[in-house]
Amino acid sequence: MKEIFKRKVLFAILFSVLIFLRPSLEKIVASGQATIPPTHLGFVDKLGYYRVVGEVVNIGDKNIRYVKVNATFYNIGNTVIANRSSYAMLDVLLPGRKTPFEIVLGNKTASALVDHYSLSVSSEEYQGEKPPSLQIMQSTTFIDEAGFQKVNGTVKNLAMSNATYVKVVATFYNPQGKIVGATYGYTKPPTIMPSHTELFELELGEKADNFSIYGLAAESMEYAAVSPAATTVTVSLTLNTKTVNSGANVSLQVHVGNGTLPVKDAAVQLESDKGGVFNPQSGYTNSNGNFTATFTAPTVTQQTLITITANATKTGFIVGQSQKQITVNPISPPDLTRWTNFAAAGALAIAIIGGGIIITRRKRHRPKKRTKSHFQS
Amino acid sequence: MKRTILALLAITFATILIAPTIARPPMVLPRKNTWDSDIINSDSIDYTGKNVYVAVLDTGLVPNWRDYFPGDRIATHLGKGFQEPVHVDPQTGELVYGGFVTQTSWVGSTLSTHGTHVISTIIGYNYYAPSDALGGYPLPPLFVKGIAPDVTIIPVKVLSNYILPGYYEGKELVFGTDNAVAAGIYYATELKMEGYSPMIISMSLGGPEPTQVIEDSIDYAIAHGVIVVAAAGNEGTAGMDWPGAYPQVISAGANGWRYEWYKPAAAPPPRYRLWWLQDNTYGYRDIPEPTPPEDVYITDFSAREKAGQQLDVLAPGSWVRGPFPDDYSHLPWWSEGMGWYFSTPGLTNFYYVGGTSMATPHVSAVAALMLEKNPTLNQAQVESIIKATALPIPPGSMTVWDLVPTQGWYTYSWGSDATGAGLIQADAAVAAVPL
Numbered sequence: 001m002k003e004i005f006k007r008k009v010l011f012a013i014l015f016s017v018l019i020f021l022r023p024s025l026e027k028i029v030a031s032g033q034a035t036i037p038p039t040h041l042g043f044v045d046k047l048g049y050y051r052v053v054g055e056v057v058n059i060g061d062k063n064i065r066y067v068k069v070n071a072t073f074y075n076i077g078n079t080v081i082a083n084r085s086s087y088a089m090l091d092v093l094l095p096g097r098k099t100p101f102e103i104v105l106g107n108k109t110a111s112a113l114v115d116h117y118s119l120s121v122s123s124e125e126y127q128g129e130k131p132p133s134l135q136i137m138q139s140t141t142f143i144d145e146a147g148f149q150k151v152n153g154t155v156k157n158l159a160m161s162n163a164t165y166v167k168v169v170a171t172f173y174n175p176q177g178k179i180v181g182a183t184y185g186y187t188k189p190p191t192i193m194p195s196h197t198e199l200f201e202l203e204l205g206e207k208a209d210n211f212s213i214y215g216l217a218a219e220s221m222e223y224a225a226v227s228p229a230a231t232t233v234t235v236s237l238t239l240n241t242k243t244v245n246s247g248a249n250v251s252l253q254v255h256v257g258n259g260t261l262p263v264k265d266a267a268v269q270l271e272s273d274k275g276g277v278f279n280p281q282s283g284y285t286n287s288n289g290n291f292t293a294t295f296t297a298p299t300v301t302q303q304t305l306i307t308i309t310a311n312a313t314k315t316g317f318i319v320g321q322s323q324k325q326i327t328v329n330p331i332s333p334p335d336l337t338r339w340t341n342f343a344a345a346g347a348l349a350i351a352i353i354g355g356g357i358i359i360t361r362r363k364r365h366r367p368k369k370r371t372k373s374h375f376q377s
Numbered sequence: 378m379k380r381t382i383l384a385l386l387a388i389t390f391a392t393i394l395i396a397p398t399i400a401r402p403p404m405v406l407p408r409k410n411t412w413d414s415d416i417i418n419s420d421s422i423d424y425t426g427k428n429v430y431v432a433v434l435d436t437g438l439v440p441n442w443r444d445y446f447p448g449d450r451i452a453t454h455l456g457k458g459f460q461e462p463v464h465v466d467p468q469t470g471e472l473v474y475g476g477f478v479t480q481t482s483w484v485g486s487t488l489s490t491h492g493t494h495v496i497s498t499i500i501g502y503n504y505y506a507p508s509d510a511l512g513g514y515p516l517p518p519l520f521v522k523g524i525a526p527d528v529t530i531i532p533v534k535v536l537s538n539y540i541l542p543g544y545y546e547g548k549e550l551v552f553g554t555d556n557a558v559a560a561g562i563y564y565a566t567e568l569k570m571e572g573y574s575p576m577i578i579s580m581s582l583g584g585p586e587p588t589q590v591i592e593d594s595i596d597y598a599i600a601h602g603v604i605v606v607a608a609a610g611n612e613g614t615a616g617m618d619w620p621g622a623y624p625q626v627i628s629a630g631a632n633g634w635r636y637e638w639y640k641p642a643a644a645p646p647p648r649y650r651l652w653w654l655q656d657n658t659y660g661y662r663d664i665p666e667p668t669p670p671e672d673v674y675i676t677d678f679s680a681r682e683k684a685g686q687q688l689d690v691l692a693p694g695s696w697v698r699g700p701f702p703d704d705y706s707h708l709p710w711w712s713e714g715m716g717w718y719f720s721t722p723g724l725t726n727f728y729y730v731g732g733t734s735m736a737t738p739h740v741s742a743v744a745a746l747m748l749e750k751n752p753t754l755n756q757a758q759v760e761s762i763i764k765a766t767a768l769p770i771p772p773g774s775m776t777v778w779d780l781v782p783t784q785g786w787y788t789y790s791w792g793s794d795a796t797g798a799g800l801i802q803a804d805a806a807v808a809a810v811p812l
Contacts, residue, residue, distance in 0.1 A: 191547070205479040
């Protein structure tokens with residue numbers, strides 16, 4: 001049985017080569033931005049079904065979706081036996097990206113008659129955004145006890161909101177670069193929260209005994225995978241003070257760069273782990289790669305350490321992040337000693353209303369030698 | 378073509394008594410019986426199911442199954458998996474079925490534990506729960522005896538994990554399609570024809586309506602001498618599931634025991650952590666022989682027989698202890714992930730699980746004991762003997778202490794449509810088998 005399987009695979013490989021020699025028999029029709037490179041392979045699987053596995057590449061400059069591959073199967077007399085179609089495994093394909101597909105002729109009788117096949121692909125432009133924010137953190141392959149190829153690994157959500165239905169796609173290549181298997185699955189759980197990492201476990205239904213390398217990709221309803229070529233934006237968060245009183249303001253500046261170059265129009269999002277208000281909380285970097293905001297500290301009853309996080313992302317880059325901590329001082333009871341001193345100086349009149357402190361300057365009593373800074377409380 | 382999703386028939390019961398295994402116990406362990414083997418009297422007979430094959434059509438086995446089962450009891454070389462591709466059409470949002478099956482591993486993910494629990498009822502399992510000591514009742518490592526501990530299990534994975542965006546609130550589901558289940562039935566029948574005989578197909582699964590592809594495969598199996606057992610269903614008064622409802626299939630409803638959670642001689646009796654273990658060392662409450670019918674109740678969820686359906690027998694399907702590692706994501710959507718309310722999941726846990734899924738392996742195992750005695754028995758003979766020797770359970774009601782649904786005293790009521798021929802009795806069934 002194994003020998004038969006190998007012969008079938010070899011037979012299919014030979015035919016894949018013939019695609020270039022005999023385009024009338026093995027033509028591939030590309031549609032718009034999508035095309036099928038000659039890495040596909042046809043073979044009869046263990047249950048007797050003819051399978052074609054391959055990949056589609058987005059050669060355009062727009063996102064595409066509904067990538068659908070159609071296969072026409074022929075017998076040795078070049079008569080059409082059947083047509084089958086299947087969507088590619090990734091739902092949205094970014095420019096330059098590729099996705100595997102698999103088409104199964106689910107009829108054993110017809111499968112036994114297949115001599116060769118032709119492929120065509122269709123797709124439509126996707127107007128929406130699909131920022132690359134999912135990162136395959138690690139993966140391992142192994143053969144399970146039943147002899148099936150499995151891939152385990154983890155995916156991290158680098159975005160600032162949940163990634164839902166996170167799908168992981170695996171493509172297996174033989175040493176000649178042909179695709180010998182493809183599969184997909186979802187992370188467990190299928191939703192990944194921002195900055196979280198979840199597990200995935202994939203099984204290749206058909207053995208890919210002779211695969212030499214494999215590739216992984218991921219997507220969710222909201223995000224695409226971070227491209228291996230993509231780089232992380234560098235984010236630098238600066239505060240104008242390390243300590244602030246309750247309710248007081250702090251100036252922040254976020255700088256987003258790529259190496260030594262500033263990144264313009266990067267989306268910046270600010271977060272605090274213990275309250276407070278940002279103004280604004282999000283926005284885009286200017287041509288210098290900078291984004292500025294004000295943080296109004298929350299009112300606290302005891303000294304509190306707050307962590308401020310700046311996330312920044314831009315299409316084509318991996319999300320970057322920077323954090324800074326700031327100490328917020330609580331509202332304190334009136335310092336009578338200080339009050340006495342001020343009063344003695346004739347500089348201030350202090351009234352206490354409802355537990356708050358109102359400091360009123362009376363210009364006529366203000367010592368002329370003092371600067372304004374002395375009256376900043 | 379109308380399709381039926383065959384959902385698992387399991388109800389998650391309390392998971393308070395989780396117990397992570399912290400070290401591999403000794404290889405030879407003391408063998409202990411449990412309430413369920415006692416109530417069907419399988420603990421008092423010498424037959425063990427030797428030389429009988431049981432193809433368990435379910436979720437396969439978890440990767441660490443050797444933590445629980447003797448390696449020689451699982452025919453790994455015969456294990457198989459079948460799956461029909463199901464996906465959501467990205468343009469129309471409709472569910473699309475492949476129309477064919479693909480072969481998969483019989484080794485499920487760590488999240489597919491239903492099949493592992495089902496198999497544990499048949500052949501038994503290693504039990505080691507250090508957390509019992511934390512609860513005040515330390516137990517040494519032990520081997521919980523199965524109903525037919527020497528059966529050879531063939532894991533046939535026909536239930537797979539699916540995530541279908543836009544369906545079932547995005548929850549991960551485990552189910553099988555008609556085509557996948559039928560493929561498993563045909564496969565087990567082919568094994569029988571190859572000489573792996575006698576062969577029993579045990580299906581703790583079911584769907585809401587009959588389908589021709591399933592019935593054809595069952596008829597084919599029975600015609601070739603395979604014994605087919607299936608769950609009655611968990612929809613209670615809504616009626617039975619299929620294929621359990623087919624007259625030609627031996628179907629299993631689920632019963633419980635009056636003294637679950639009781640501590641002997643204590644007043645008030647509940648709760649007693651080790652009630653499930655029938656062992657003098659730990660003060661068990663033995664079930665007298667013959668089993669008193671007044672100690673048996675029928676669960677609310679156990680399917681009631683409707684016109685055109687046939688409920689055959691009852692078997693323990695309430696608070697059945699067994700290995701149930703990791704989480705509950707494989708449970709059907711209507712379980713609402715109840716397990717999560719009780720505990721944080723972890724590998725190598727033991728849980729109580731309830732459902733006609735749990736009753737089914739009890740019946741399959743008793744059939745195995747009968748076939749060990751006489752391997753030539755056919756489906757009709759096995760069904761006839763099991764029903765004739767069952768303990769009749771009259772319609773009635775019973776108030777028992779239960780964790781679900783009340784976490785207190787709860788009254789179960791049932792009519793004659795819930796009983797079938799009554800509770801299976803292994804000793805009587807085997808005794809009635811002609812040599």
